[in-house]
Amino acid sequence: SDSSSARRIRPLGEAVVNKIAAGEIIERPENAVKELIENSLDSESTIIDVLLKEGGLKLLQISDNGTGIYNDDLPLLCQRFSTSKITKFEDLSSVKTFGFRGEALASISHISRLTVTTKRKDAVHGWRAFYIDGKLAPATGHGSSAPQPCAGKQGTVVSVEDLFYNVPSRKVALKNGAEEFRRILLLIQKYAIHNESVSFSCKKFGDSAATLSLSSRFRRIDRIRQVYGSNLAKNLLPFEVYGGSLLEGFSAQGLVSNANYASKKTVFLLFINNRLVESTDLRKNLEEVYSEFLPKGASPFLYLSLNIPESQVDVNVHPSKRVVHFLHDQEIADLLRSHLSKVLENEDARRSYHVQT
Ligand code: ADP
Ligand code: MG
Structure with missing residues (x-):
């Protein structure tokens, strides 16, 4: 055939489509953990334990004490765009759960066991199910792919092996388990x-003690002290501001370091309507x-x-949900800056007053 002629269009096979989609959401173990x-959290858990082998590349296991999943729903659990969280497009404008796309477990099942x-x-009793490529599959040593009854306490354990x-x-790019663990x-x-009412732990497989362990008794300031040290904890100022008439329904709460504290790099923990997000624009402003x-x-x-009224936030910008769009972003940035x-x-004035007297 003529080499200058146009190529023919063909639909990609299902397996390729699913793997490409999975790559958008799960770039590295960290994305799966998120x-x-x-x-x-969506299933109302108050205890979340994470276990990692080789930074999650070999094994990544999350245990929770949440609502659990209906046995009847297990065949659909890893099917793409299957979710218990929304039923129609309009629901997106008021979605309070983190999930809504029904893509995470599906994606993970296409690139792991x-x-x-x-x-x-x-x-x-509980149920155990094994998945490959979005579908129930027989576990090693089992003939049937049907979920198996098992003992267990309330909640869900998700084990991701050989991501x-x-x-x-990806396997070549992600050789360093230590770096993945750090992230x-x-x-x-x-x-x-x-999430100060939830207890979290993170443990390396084979270690006797957890690397991170924050019980639900720990308040936010205790958690910050545990994670970032007492020097930061004692140099924090409360931050609280509410939107005026233009930003009706807007509010911001938090803790920010004072002028006595110096970090090498800015640490910016930003949550919008409880979602952990990134915003270089806000970071630069502050x-x-x-x-x-x-x-x-x-x-x-x-x-x-x-906290931004749900109707003004678009969380459906990217499958990873790392970025959200919201109305009045410039006004919000200005309000946060001035506050x-x-x-x-105020802290400056207070300190110089103390020094003088
Ligand atoms: P989404 O969170 O967008 O709905 P996921 O693929 O992450 O999609 O999860 C699919 C469904 O599986 C959820 O809608 C939920 O019903 C159920 N599910 C997943 N993880 C858990 C869990 N830890 N506890 C209870 N239900 C869960
Ligand atoms: Mg989800």
Whole structure:
């Protein structure tokens, strides 16, 4: 045939489509942990334990004490776009759960060997199911792919083994389990600081003690002290501001470091309607304010939790949900800037008063 002629269009096979989609959500073990922690939080868990072997590449296991999953729902659990959280597109404008796309478990099942053990509160026993490529599959040594009854306490355990076993490029890129462990630990720390009524732990497979263990008795400030040290904990200022008539329904709460504290790099924990998100724009705005109070080269710590009316937030920007769009972003940035200035100025004034008297 003529080499300059156009190529023919063909639909990709289902397996390729699913693997490509999975790659968008799960780039590295950290992304899987985020999805699984969010599922545990969505199911009203108050205890979330994470166990990792080789930074999650060999094994990544999340146990929770949440509602559990109906036995009848297990065949659909890893099917793409199957969810218990929304039923119609309009629901997206008021979605309060982290999940809604029904893609996380499906994606994970396409790039790992996935086992789910779950027991609902009033069930006599639990169920264990094994998944490959979105579907129930027989576990090693079993003939049937049907979920098996098992003992267990209320909640769900999701075990992800051999992540990226069938994605050679990812496997090569992610050789360093230590780096993956470090990232996952940072992620769990952030969730633990925001969700102060939930106890979190993170353990390396084979270790006797957990690397991170924050019981539900630990208040936010205790958690920050445990994670970032007492020097930060004693240099924190409360941050609280409410939107005026233009920003009706908006509020921000948090803890921010004072002018005595200096970090090498800015630590910015940003939650919008309880979602952990990134915003370089807000970060830059707030860093600018700090630059008037901190010596050169010193950076702040900020934990901010913003509440924006659900109808003004679009969480459906990217499958990873790392970025959200919201209305009035410039006004919100201005409000946060001016309030931060006030908080830091007041502290400045208070300190110089103490020094003088
Ligand atoms: P989504 O969270 O967007 O619904 P997922 O693939 O993450 O999609 O999960 C699919 C469904 O599986 C959820 O809607 C929920 O019903 C159920 N599920 C997942 N993880 C848990 C869990 N830890 N506890 C209870 N139910 C869960
Ligand atoms: Mg989910």
